[in-house]
Amino acid sequence: MEAVLHETETRMAPLAASGLIHAYEGRNVLTGVDLVLEPGSVLGLIGRNGAGKSTLIRAMLGLFKPLAGTATVFGEPALTLSDDAKARIAYVPQQPDALAWLSAKQMLDFIGRFYPRWDKNFAASALERWQIQPNKLLAKLSPGERQRVDLIRALASQPDLLVLDEPAAALDPVARRELLREVALRAGESGTTVLFSTHIVSDLERVASDVAFLHQGALLMRCGVDETKERYARLWLPGHISAAAPAHSLSRRHHDDGSLSLVVERDAQGRWPEATTLPGARVDALGLEDLFVEIAE
């Protein structure tokens, strides 16, 4: 029964991938990734440079054919999406390069015709707020300005699924906050499903409901943001009791003075491992950034 339910959810999910494997020039980029986004969820994808974030995003959207595995968007195979499904998606790559011979305003007017829910007022006001000269050719804009125009394009189409690859890089703190606000309110009120990759963990902590850590082509962890903060902690044990360390931990680091740091997890009853109660042991709560640094090293 549960398996059937799970299968149905996966089939209807805005975005789902199963067993994605890919390699470039003999180097493994994705090593078997399964990932499903629930409707209305905001999933933040973090990982180091070269972890495979952009490749994963592109594979999930069907922008290339991976060596193995499948991806679906609103239940359709990502590689052969219908026009209806495409009109419900907005994707902003790290370096947009389409339609460079148009001005920002021309591009938005042109693209807008293809989207039934195009928000013309949003497009016009966002150009002004994000300081884009509407009549300058896209080819002459800086990479940051170019990505801002593309973000406006994505948001104005009022998509059901919004996919952003490192959107923060192009924005100053004020514009970034505004983007986060748009993302948060659309997810919360219109039920927009969002997938975004980022280096800026605090952005993710603000708006994301879920976080996925991608490391060397594999998902290390996928969890609710609040749950992650409550479930994991760093345990430090001084040298003379380091032998009492629990056998299971997400990361384990030996220090020169014989002491030991571990990332530990609560059990099903919400209890920390026994070693945390030893005299001299120290337990520190972890923010997502610390947690990521601990387990990705």
Added chain:
Amino acid sequence: MDASLLTIQPGASEPIYRQIVEQLRRLIAGGQLTHGELLPSVRDVAGFHAINPMTVSRAYGIAEGEGLVERLRGKGMAVIALRKTAQSESQRLALLEPQLQALARHAHELELPAASVTRRLAKLLGE
């Protein structure tokens, strides 16, 4: 109450929904929020701080469960504040417990004698 009265620290190890509940608890205990005062809407809080509206709803739900606020139909969340005298000293002291425990732990790590820490604390408290 204005949404800007809340402080959100996304990078803290404490989840955002708990930060909100904790602040409501304190603002109410401290009398900054009075009986019947309306909380800002979920949308206002989420919009002002650029956080997920679900997080705010979750916090409000917990505050409601704790009897800190009540849902008024068509109006939103209203503060339920007991009269100042009804909050006993021990109840108010309990609100400081997490800070006191952290302080005690730090003092212990620094191997400071209790007497000098309490002396300094008494001075800060103006005694």
